Amino acid sequence: MAEEKDAEALLSIYSYYVKHTAVSFDYEVPSLLEFTEKMRDIKKRYPYLVVEESGEVRGYAYAAVFKERVAYDWSVETTIYLNPKYKGRGYGKALYKKLEELLKKQNIQNMNACIACIDVEDEYLTNDSPRFHHHMGFQMVGKFHKSGCKFGRWYDMIWMEKIIGDHREPPFPVCSVTEI
Numbered sequence: 001m002a003e004e005k006d007a008e009a010l011l012s013i014y015s016y017y018v019k020h021t022a023v024s025f026d027y028e029v030p031s032l033l034e035f036t037e038k039m040r041d042i043k044k045r046y047p048y049l050v051v052e053e054s055g056e057v058r059g060y061a062y063a064a065v066f067k068e069r070v071a072y073d074w075s076v077e078t079t080i081y082l083n084p085k086y087k088g089r090g091y092g093k094a095l096y097k098k099l100e101e102l103l104k105k106q107n108i109q110n111m112n113a114c115i116a117c118i119d120v121e122d123e124y125l126t127n128d129s130p131r132f133h134h135h136m137g138f139q140m141v142g143k144f145h146k147s148g149c150k151f152g153r154w155y156d157m158i159w160m161e162k163i164i165g166d167h168r169e170p171p172f173p174v175c176s177v178t179e180i
Contacts, residue, residue: 009057010081013060023116046065059092
């Protein structure tokens with residue numbers, strides 16, 4: 001699990017995506033304080049994972065609230081960022097496998113990912129993330145055309161979903177990651 005001491009390294013990874021890509025639709029890098037506070041809030045309820053090797057942070061992934069209304073409690077939105085130097089080395093797969101394992105223990109039923117995509121890849125966005133998510137068992141369930149503009153260009157946004165639970169009725173209550 002990520003710790004607050006990891007926040008600076010995680011923010012460094014995230015800042016690359018904000019400044020140089022359309023993977024994140026943020027225009028400005030959050031402050032370390034803002035990033036740490038968001039991390040702290042997420043960790044109260046959901047897994048926030050980091051992968052390190054040789055003392056260096058290689059990437060991170062977390063789950064967060066999908067929608068605020070109670071009926072959505074069994075669904076989460078997932079996020080993953082890797083240091084670009086270490087893409088394609090299995091870190092993302094390891095992070096998502098562990099994330100899914102923990103979410104199942106929390107009685108989460110659906111993992112959802114909101115992903116920027118484009119018909120023709122450019123210097124700011126590839127379709128690596130949709131391909132990765134598909135490889136991890138996610139299916140595209142919706143597409144919003146030209147829904148985000150960054151670097152003066154319009155990008156589509158897709159929602160991908162992975163069903164990880166059996167959707168029993170009534171469902172088991174969702175528990176906090178701190179309870180498992």
